[in-house]
Amino acid sequence: MKMIGTRLKLARTASGMSLRDLSAAMNELVTAQAIGKYERDESMPGSAVLLALSAALDVSIDYLLSQDRVALEAVDFRKKPSAGKREEAQVQAKVLHRLEHYLAVEEALGLDSATWDRPDSAPYPINEIVEADAAASQVREAWHLGRDPITNLVELLEARGMKVICEPLADSIDGMTAHVRRADGSTLPVIVVNASHHGERQRFTLAHELAHAVFEPHKRLSEAEVEKAAHRFAGALLMPAEIIWREIGRHRTRVSLGELFALKPVVGASVQALAYRCKDLGIFGQPVMRRLYDEFERQGWRSPPYEEPLPVARESATRLRRLCFRAVEEGAMSESRAAEALGMSVRELDRAMAGPWEDQPSP
Template identity: 55%
Template sequence: MIGQRLKLARAASGLSLREVQAAIDNLVTAQAVGKYERNEDMPSSGVLRALAEALHVSEDYLLAADEMVLDGVEFRKNEIASKREEAFVEGQTLHLLERYLTIEDALGLASVTWDQPREGLYPVKEIADAENAARAIRVHWGLGIDPIPNLAELLEERGIKILSADLTDIDGLTAKVLRKNGEPIPVIVIKASAWSERKRFTLAHELGHMVMDVQQGVDSEKAANRFASAFLMPVEALWREIGKARTMISLGELLRLKKLFGASFQAIVYRCQDLGIIGKAAYRRLFQVFNENGWRKPPFEEPGAMDPDEEKPRRMERLCFRALAEGVISESKAAEVLGLSVRSLTQLMDQPAMA
């Protein structure tokens, strides 16, 4: 029965039932599509073909039997614009993850096991406890206090699937995906169009949601922000670079710290104030400079911006190229998984972009 997959593909496309009806040139009504989703009826081969084309999936995808259940979604903001937007985000998440798992299965690879803290979730009874949680996860993963060159790669190595999706009102979300006869898969979805410094902070923020047990009365978003700052910029590392007490930090120093830690000017200054390295006067003056230069508004064009693709998750792409090169999937399947045309895929394979 195609109900679950049809509903998922429609949600991932952001289409309503009536919009699907229009997209297939009124071959069937919106009510009929709804019946397919509820497994009350099956489409004919012609309608199935039209639905697959309209939803940018294959017929085989719609007919496949495996199902996943999205569980424990935690949005970066406390609310999302609408139920339709929520369905779109969840649909994108499952759609992308299933493509990811398809490639792992084709290569006979087991998903990397989530390297979660042995002690369980870190209790956060006040915002400052998030600092200890960030330090503990760095110790657990053997990271020391050094900057993290590529956070998306690190998290994937630790068993978290990182997906890049066309999010709108949110920068990221944390989810746990349940798969039939399998362990829950931790997932972080980030906004594809976000600037790289923002992606890094979002990844660290969502990791905070995954490893902390924020107690009642504590603002979970502020705790996750504190975790992200501490995880990306350990206090000892900042002290080593700029000292423990400053009356002001120059833009030149901020640029150097930005390149070192992969964090925005704003995130660095917030961190320095949280740690007492600078006082309120310096904090206000620096943010006045940021405002005057337009760095606090989209597209956040600070000096020294990271390459837009630097924090792009690439493991699925690498595995897909490997599967194609080894002949375990076809060009058309690889193109479907990566969301590309066969021509674009061929160009990527034959003429890889140089770093």
């Protein structure tokens, strides 16, 4: 007999509903206690209850009955201390939910997603924080990126076989990195970024999380030092020294905010990250940094939601959307399954496939 416990709990957690919430969403067709038994595989719902669960959770019956299994391992959040365990659990459930659909679409198209293009010589040993610069340079060299700014970081990572999930998250959570283990034992790195954040914050989070995927920090480094190394890696990946030296110079005793904001869209990073990169490279000394950060503080840019003027366009993960469109056109997947994978209705899917409408949903 097929049981639905794992899938049911995953879908409920991803929706943010408690057992009682789900019972209420089903007009109390069954009690919260009964739903708990379904999740523990102590009983199996009948067809009417299964339909009601499917409607309340906005997932298909096929999804609830599927026996495919994926799991997240080595989960690491980039978050503020205010983020709670419930928020973390909901993020993990959302990610697993999306990844199961993602992998199913790739499987339907016969695409190999068992490996990713790990940069040569990775993982890179990190004995000191400053070694993060060399690691970023090695990634750029291995992936033939040259020294130009990276236009679309999501597209780069997904082209290299990483799974990137853009989800609206609580503001206390910037992102997450993990490995997804498939039923056949293979693993893939996954990076999650908060879809609600501005582009500069998303890009820094993506680069920061990539650091964790390619680092091998020495055991003597504290957790805080590893985070600082990941920050430095992110700055070096997005803002290679050659670009900064060319645009700002080797040493400055004064700099205007206007000059930094003019460079912000070029490198796709916040002015604050740009200033800190200049500090790492020895371009700005403490007096310059003190003046800049006093101004950042006065403007309120160092406090949540950390919004600066002239925000960079948000990054978006479009590969899953493209694959779903392809799967439908090639007859490899039904419209209903593709719509479910993208978190939209069949009508919305048809509209999205018909043309580049400005108001179409963007999962």
